[in-house]
Amino acid sequence: MKPARFFIFVLIVTVSTALLFAASGDGLWMSKVPEKARANQNPFDSKPEAQAAGAKLFAHNCSSCHGDDGTGKNRHPSLRTDRVRAATPGELEWLLTNGSMRNGMPSWSRLPEQQRWQIVSFLKSLQ
């Protein structure tokens, strides 16, 4: 295959893949949470300093989209909603780990699990 044709082929594959993903989307993340993850308990539940640590992590990682007080910002959703209020700690930690990529929420698996649970502690204190 000639270099120019190969380059065009790679370009077409790249753009097609992007469009394919862009065409799909749901937002039903809660229904995807496995039962085992849903039932997980927050290991920091009884530790009062976890909320403060979670607030610090939230300010560094989440507030640019969800606002300093979690009420949402620039079309990004508020976290002071019935859905978040009703969610179990396990569901929230699962969402932080996996994200909801079709809806623009990235995975925060780059944060260690302990830090994700600390953010969950803070989210629950917001409600």
Add this chain to the structure above:
Amino acid sequence: MSKPRIRCAIVIALACLMAFPAAMKAQENYFVTYTHHMEEPGSLEIANKSVAGFPRAADSFLGSAVELEYGVNAWWTSELYLDGQTTAKQSTIFTGFRFENRFRPLLQEHWINPVFYVEFEDISADKNILEVVGHDGIADFLGRNDRADKEREIELKLILSSNVKGWNIAENFIGEKNLAGDPWEFGYALAASRPLALAASARNCTFCRENISLGAELYGGLGDRYSFGFTNTSHYLSPTVAFRMPSGPTLSFSPSAGLNHNSHGVLLRFGASYEIPQFFSRLRRK
């Protein structure tokens, strides 16, 4: 550029950085290896990756790449590199650009997470060593800057990466094709890293243990289509350290040790990155 203008440019650049609060990045500790962690949607990361080499048979050099990384969305990250280098007793030159895209096909976290990487590069006299492929080695650094060939290349990578008990473990498999007709060349990069503390401390502190990560990278070439293998190429082992200043830049350092006679004895890598969250939203509001 005159000295007052350079000072003025530095002051303006610093003022711009201070006007945009940075997000804390938690895992980007490597210089060569990619992980499955994508740029956050709408965020722009500005980074510099530099490498200094001191080959015995050639002139010392400093390669530097400015990296602009943008999160198009949660599963697609796009990146532009502007590369340059300085070689002692020769010249300082702009060596070219690289444009890369990374796609994450699986939209949930798994025990191992693949990412597809596609890059086009138009480059000449490159000394950044952002990957090692084919029969790359110290002999490539013996030529003069003004006699280097122009290279237009396509690079594909399969990035595999996992997070296990606070560790990030990443494996990259690289295929590169010079569009002038050279055979496919191959390379690899493996890495692991971990922050010093997994839970964040409750107080605001600059030197908290969770802000410092340690790790190591192993990377090298795998020959080409006609002579695949570990011989006649170069391999490096590099410990890495990264320090994330809260609401500030991430600073990283990595001394690489060459593992065979085709490799540089030592490469010193250092980098700084700064992430501007929701870059275009901020511009619209200003």
